[in-house]
């Protein structure tokens with residue numbers, strides 16, 4: 001039997017209503033904060049990710065799907081969305097206009113070990129603001145993100161926040177951390193022994209026991225921020241407090257990407273085990289310039305769809321209520337039935353029907369199997385009387401209503 005490859009999966013109709021609900025909620029909330037959607041390609045030149053995410057990161061070193069195309073050019077399936085948004089921003093000179101607020105949704109690809117809630121093709125909803133440096137913006141976007149979770153009625157979320165400093169204050173901190181970790185080499189894991197020299201911050205969020213113990217007394221970045229970064233961090237915290245958004249400072253939180261500066265954050269949720277980060281992001285003030293654009297301070301985040309799906313699995317029935325139109329009789333009855341179906345669909349009602357002109361019993365059976373909420377029954381007698389029967393499948397009741405204006409009657413029933 002042919003199967004999907006490891007780490008890839010189908011999203012079947014049973015799950016899709018939840019996904020659409022999450023996506024629609026994101027669109028509604030993000031657009032109320034002035035965001036517009038951008039659709040970026042799934043494939044980019046490999047160089048884009050090397051230059052943005054960083055050469056010495058897990059993503060670039062071990063996790064990218066990189067291929068040569070037929071002309072020998074190295075291309076990569078996007079492992080995240082920010083790099084492409086920044087590339088598009090520079091390529092289309094969007095910096096000529098006002099600040100850009102862009103969101104995207106779609107699949108990303110990373111060659112990681114698949115586990116619960118983690119796939120090699122995974123879906124993200126991301127948002128990026130390009131061209132604004134104020135800490136008030138950081139706080140507003142975090143407020144938007146937490147509002148999104150609360151609209152989805154997601155309980156048990158925690159916003160953790162940290163600052164990673166800037167190119168002025170981070171190098172000094174890195175050196176101090178390197179010195180500190182130099183004395184702990186005996187207990188660090190193999191990966192972290194390499195990280196100490198090139199990317200010592202990553203040791204702080206290594207989950208291995210030795211590394212967690214070794215870093216428990218490590219110097220904190222928050223005590224090494226320059227005045228500018230410290231002021232920014234405290235302003236973000238103040239604005240969050242004013243907005244009523246609860247945030248917990250986590251000085252060990254670093255992100256696995258090189259481009260972050262100043263504010264970084266993660267949102268975790270209860271109930272999905274150890275892989276409990278459902279959204280993450282931060283400020284990246286240097287990336288646009290590093291990729292060849294003008295100085296442009298930016299802030300963004302990405303939300304993981306699969307984990308959101310796990311958390312909201314128990315959510316209420318989101319599928320549009322289905323109406324089944326059962327018709328039996330001669331050609332004139334079927335013509336009237338088709339007219340009813342047509343009018344309902346024009347009014348946005350989800351309608352199913354029978355294609356084989358079967359008797360009433362098999363039609364009702366089919367309606368039941370499809371999970372129809374209402375069944376409309378039109379036979380010779382009903383048509384002659386200008387009526388139609390409406391069977392409420394949940395309540396088990398049936399009433400006869402006027403055929404004229406049936407679409408309005410059904411729409412009203414569905415809405416209440």
Ligand SMILES: [Zn+2]
Nearest residue numbers: 166169226229
């Ligand atoms: Zn700084």
Ligand SMILES: [Zn+2]
Nearest residue numbers: 189192206211
């Ligand atoms: Zn480690």
